Amino acid sequence: MGSRNTFINAATAAYVAGATTWILLSDALLPSAADPHAAAALSTVKGMFFVCASAAGLYVALRAVPHQDANTSMVGVAGAALQPLSGRWLLQTLFAAAFTLAAVPLQRYLPTAGLMLFMPCIIVSAAIGGLGPGALATLLAAVLGKHPAASDYPLHVGMLVLSGLLISALCAVLRASLRDAEINGQRLQTTIDATSDGLWDWDLENRILFQTGGVARLSGLPEKNPSLRRLLHAVHRDDRPSLLAQLRLHLAGKKRTIGMSFRFVQRDGSTVWVRVSGRVVAQADNGAATRMVGTLSDISEWRELEQMQRDADTVFAGTHEGIMVVDTHLRIERVNPAFERITGYRADEVVGQTPGLLASGRHSKAFYRDMWTSVQRDGFWRGEIWNARKNGSVYPELLTISAVRDDKGKADHYIGVFSDISHIKAHAAELDRAANFDALTGLPNRRLLTDRFEHAIQRSNRTGKPLTVCMLDLDDFKDVNQCHGKQAGDRLLVEIAKSLASVVRADDTLARTGGDEFVLLMADIGTLEECAQALDRVLSAASVALQLGSETIRVTASVGVCRYPDDNGNADTLLRHAEQAMYQAKDDGRGRYQLFDPVSDRQAQAHRQAMHRLRHALEQEEFRLHYQPKVDLHTGVLVGVEALIRWQHPERGLLPPGDFLPHVIGTQLETDIGDWVIRTALAQSAQWRRQGLQVQVSVNVGAAQLLAPGFSDSLEAALAACPGSAPGDLELEVLETAAIEDVSHAMDVLHRCHDMGVHFALDDFGTGYSSLTYLRKLPVDTLKVDQSFVRNMLSDPADCGIVAGVLRMAHAMGLQVVAEGVETAEHCALLSDMGCELAQGYGIARPMAPELLPAWAASRQVAAAAA
Numbered sequence: 001m002g003s004r005n006t007f008i009n010a011a012t013a014a015y016v017a018g019a020t021t022w023i024l025l026s027d028a029l030l031p032s033a034a035d036p037h038a039a040a041a042l043s044t045v046k047g048m049f050f051v052c053a054s055a056a057g058l059y060v061a062l063r064a065v066p067h068q069d070a071n072t073s074m075v076g077v078a079g080a081a082l083q084p085l086s087g088r089w090l091l092q093t094l095f096a097a098a099f100t101l102a103a104v105p106l107q108r109y110l111p112t113a114g115l116m117l118f119m120p121c122i123i124v125s126a127a128i129g130g131l132g133p134g135a136l137a138t139l140l141a142a143v144l145g146k147h148p149a150a151s152d153y154p155l156h157v158g159m160l161v162l163s164g165l166l167i168s169a170l171c172a173v174l175r176a177s178l179r180d181a182e183i184n185g186q187r188l189q190t191t192i193d194a195t196s197d198g199l200w201d202w203d204l205e206n207r208i209l210f211q212t213g214g215v216a217r218l219s220g221l222p223e224k225n226p227s228l229r230r231l232l233h234a235v236h237r238d239d240r241p242s243l244l245a246q247l248r249l250h251l252a253g254k255k256r257t258i259g260m261s262f263r264f265v266q267r268d269g270s271t272v273w274v275r276v277s278g279r280v281v282a283q284a285d286n287g288a289a290t291r292m293v294g295t296l297s298d299i300s301e302w303r304e305l306e307q308m309q310r311d312a313d314t315v316f317a318g319t320h321e322g323i324m325v326v327d328t329h330l331r332i333e334r335v336n337p338a339f340e341r342i343t344g345y346r347a348d349e350v351v352g353q354t355p356g357l358l359a360s361g362r363h364s365k366a367f368y369r370d371m372w373t374s375v376q377r378d379g380f381w382r383g384e385i386w387n388a389r390k391n392g393s394v395y396p397e398l399l400t401i402s403a404v405r406d407d408k409g410k411a412d413h414y415i416g417v418f419s420d421i422s423h424i425k426a427h428a429a430e431l432d433r434a435a436n437f438d439a440l441t442g443l444p445n446r447r448l449l450t451d452r453f454e455h456a457i458q459r460s461n462r463t464g465k466p467l468t469v470c471m472l473d474l475d476d477f478k479d480v481n482q483c484h485g486k487q488a489g490d491r492l493l494v495e496i497a498k499s500l501a502s503v504v505r506a507d508d509t510l511a512r513t514g515g516d517e518f519v520l521l522m523a524d525i526g527t528l529e530e531c532a533q534a535l536d537r538v539l540s541a542a543s544v545a546l547q548l549g550s551e552t553i554r555v556t557a558s559v560g561v562c563r564y565p566d567d568n569g570n571a572d573t574l575l576r577h578a579e580q581a582m583y584q585a586k587d588d589g590r591g592r593y594q595l596f597d598p599v600s601d602r603q604a605q606a607h608r609q610a611m612h613r614l615r616h617a618l619e620q621e622e623f624r625l626h627y628q629p630k631v632d633l634h635t636g637v638l639v640g641v642e643a644l645i646r647w648q649h650p651e652r653g654l655l656p657p658g659d660f661l662p663h664v665i666g667t668q669l670e671t672d673i674g675d676w677v678i679r680t681a682l683a684q685s686a687q688w689r690r691q692g693l694q695v696q697v698s699v700n701v702g703a704a705q706l707l708a709p710g711f712s713d714s715l716e717a718a719l720a721a722c723p724g725s726a727p728g729d730l731e732l733e734v735l736e737t738a739a740i741e742d743v744s745h746a747m748d749v750l751h752r753c754h755d756m757g758v759h760f761a762l763d764d765f766g767t768g769y770s771s772l773t774y775l776r777k778l779p780v781d782t783l784k785v786d787q788s789f790v791r792n793m794l795s796d797p798a799d800c801g802i803v804a805g806v807l808r809m810a811h812a813m814g815l816q817v818v819a820e821g822v823e824t825a826e827h828c829a830l831l832s833d834m835g836c837e838l839a840q841g842y843g844i845a846r847p848m849a850p851e852l853l854p855a856w857a858a859s860r861q862v863a864a865a866a867a
């Protein structure tokens, strides 16, 4: 404000002085005019010059008048910015001096001009250099100007000095103002350039939009000064209507300012959030807005922060985890709704309190100390903790405490996030129960038993006291289910479990390991006598009675027992031994206990190994079939062969069936080997047929094989797989004892096979007890008289009588008879005399390899022909 007034005063004074000096000095020129016309013209020129000069001066002065709001405090800054200008003062001073001195000689040529001659020098020096050079030029003009004799010369000098100084002062002020204006302009530009914001100035009358580079930059438009229309076009389609609505409201005077956030869409499709603020600053007489100014700010970062804050607030409020913010004095600052839900405390009840409010009393002070130590050291702690709700109930939570650090790494506050894991714990307990305990009786199951077993063994090792392992299996429990229903069976199992639990000690383990199977681990039973007493208690507990209405159900149990460390194996071995002993107890009559016997265990082991080796032999095709001829006793001609299995053992050579077959009797392997024998015999029969030798092959079929499900189907398949042989070529020799094991089933199978064309012989006839009625129903074609009768028939009349009886009976039933065990020619002769048609035995031929049979058969043919 000060500089503005100073300027106006100086400009006015300079005008007064300059104009007066001009009038005085220029009027002195008039007498030099030759005539009155020339004087009048000169006066006109002089006046015009004055008008032009004063107009130019007025224009410069008005333009240079400092703005009313100019901030004088910035002059200092501007001075600094214009430092280079002040370095020129010497040059300007020298110029002023030289320019003024140059005018001195001109006085001689323009004597009438007088001191006026120096006015341009003064004005130029003042304009270029300001007060200093202007004053110097004035001084030099006053001192060096020619001294005319005119009486008013002192007045002229005085006017020159006064106007020179005023012009210099005016120029100085003018320069300072110009400098200020330039500095302010630069400052404004620097400020605008320094911010990413933009300024805009909208001339509504002329529809012109002035704007700084920031506006164009934020709008993402390529042109430097985009039009209002273009700008609005760059505004996001969704934001444009509200922006225009605001603008309209403001222009209509219904809103004091505009201020809103919106998005500019950039050329790559991304958006930039900006905030516009502005207002009308000028209005026409009718109140219509003529000018609006405002700013446009980049608020992308702010929006991002705002979004993050909003997200954080949403998480804080909406998460299922409880959150508490604690200050460095461990006072709760803030909690979220989930905290209130989980703990039952309202926010206003806990803010200002310490988290100790939630302590359940289940953790020691050391626990909390360690927890906070790790928060301080590592920045966080995570773990399970038991806390108490407002209602006093204690619950487990999974808690994470994180330290929030400031710029210097010092903890600013702490955030605790926790979730109530009661349901997870309950679920885990439930899973644990399901995984480790039997659902029906609640006793440990096999899985938990394994764990307890290890501990029991370790404990026995520690204490030196034996561990008694019992496996208990209820006898004929199936019958309970069948007679009384499964529910009754269940109830009995529960009763027995309870009863057994009541006779074992706390340290002992009672587990249910199967349907009606329990395992007992009893520690601290020293002598065998004590053991026997304990087992008697167990047996009597197992036969507890269950009252079902008027009925009483009761079962006995068989218990197998082994004792560690006498039986020094691991848990699996001990269980296996107890199980073997249990089966032994069952075999010995049930309702008793049996100590494990290592000898029978070794036999069982040997049996398992043999089975394994035999299975391998079958897979590796180590079995062979040898064939023993059957001949017609009258002609001596070969009529059939009996296939007999051998094992071509890689190390032990050819083994007879008695060395290996007993191991497989009654097992699946017996059936598998039997199937192999049938397939091989059929293939061999087909091969002989191709060689011109038609001979019936007999195959022994064991009871297990015959009665196994699907026997007739597999036989049919074997016959179909061997088209070169006829079903009549195959005879199955069935033991009499096998045929009577399950009569109706055997009968069924035999009939089905017989229908396929397969022949049957009843082997070892006479050793069983089959009734004649039953024998008649069997579809057998041949009876084989057991060799025990044949062998002794020569010496034992009783055996001879049996053979004769069998022969008579067979003939009466229309059956063939084959005598086995024929060892001598006398046997053959006697049998033949008795009417027996067929015979086999060492006296006729030993079993032989298949490739030898054709030659043997041929030799018999030759002998028969010769006879």
Ligand SMILES: Nc1nc2c(ncn2[C@@H]2O[C@H](COP(=O)(O)OP(=O)(O)OP(=O)(O)O)[C@@H](O)[C@H]2O)c(=O)[nH]1
Residues within 6 Å of the ligand: 440, 473, 474, 475, 476, 477, 478, 479, 481, 485, 486, 487, 488, 489, 490, 493, 514, 515, 516, 586
């Ligand atoms: N009620 C009931 N019966 C079960 C349960 N689990 C298995 N069983 C039956 O228990 C019986 C066990 O039979 P086994 O042990 O093989 O035979 P057993 O009749 O006891 O004869 P031995 O053991 O030879 O004395 C079977 O019939 C199973 O179906 C169960 O949870 N509840």
